[in-house]
Amino acid sequence: MGKEPARFRFPPPPLPSSDALAMPLLMIGPGTGVAVFLDFCQHLLNAKLRDEANFPNVPRYLFFGCRNLDKDGLCLDELKYYVREGILKELILCESEGNGELPKYVCDFLSTEVNGVPSRVFVCGDAKGMSKDVLQCFTNLVKEEMGKTDMEAITFMTDLHKDDRFVEDVWS
Template sequence: YHDELQDFEKMGVVRVLAVPSRVPGQPKIYVQNRILEQHADVWRLIEAGAVIFVCGNASTMAPAVRRAFMDVFCQQTGKSQADADTWLTDLRADHRYLEDIWGGSAAPADSVPSHDTAAMGGSAAVPCEGA
């Protein structure tokens, strides 16, 4: 669907954030770090009604991506971990946070491995309370 997605992106219908993590000869890039690096743009898209589609490993990547989105929420709103959990649950209920995940077992959002929140702007990074 590469060509179709490119066409849709040119029309402004979608914004594709594809992160290949295994490019030979290049350092690994993790999608959760890319989300944090682009937190302002990510938040703007979410606020505009974006639908998020996460596809990948259920036991490692998916929980880390969930945590990144919750950290973006906390950074942008100043709210708590509990608020972030509710927000993500609401996005799921509204079919705006979709996952196609496999491998291992899906970890709950509160058991997500940590990641580098410095990507959100160094000292300005505000992870959720209790994170």
């Protein structure tokens, strides 16, 4: 069994490193998929500490979901720290088996929160369920917000993939 190389790059080549700092981002990492985003947030924090005066203040959203935040939210303190430091504009939490106070799934929240945010989308996690659901959610948003047909929305999302504006690193 061969190992498939990761497709994730921050930012996707050939953007210079400074462009990664100035890019509005939507990062979606349920479960262990959040790990790559923890590292990227640390990279952004280091850049801010090196040159705070020139650090771009752009919207960066991180969607993190798990079954139960009390049991599975091991990195919550670190994620909340990145919000306090201005690395993330917002941390959106979802829990599928929680008490109902939070959205159950990332897609439950996506459509209400990020309409009109120009950004790159990075998705990291489960290929069988989550990534398919997220892609369908974005396709539906394109149809609703841009008035496109099903085929036009699929073509639009395909173009976003080709242009590295919707990047997935998923596994099954």
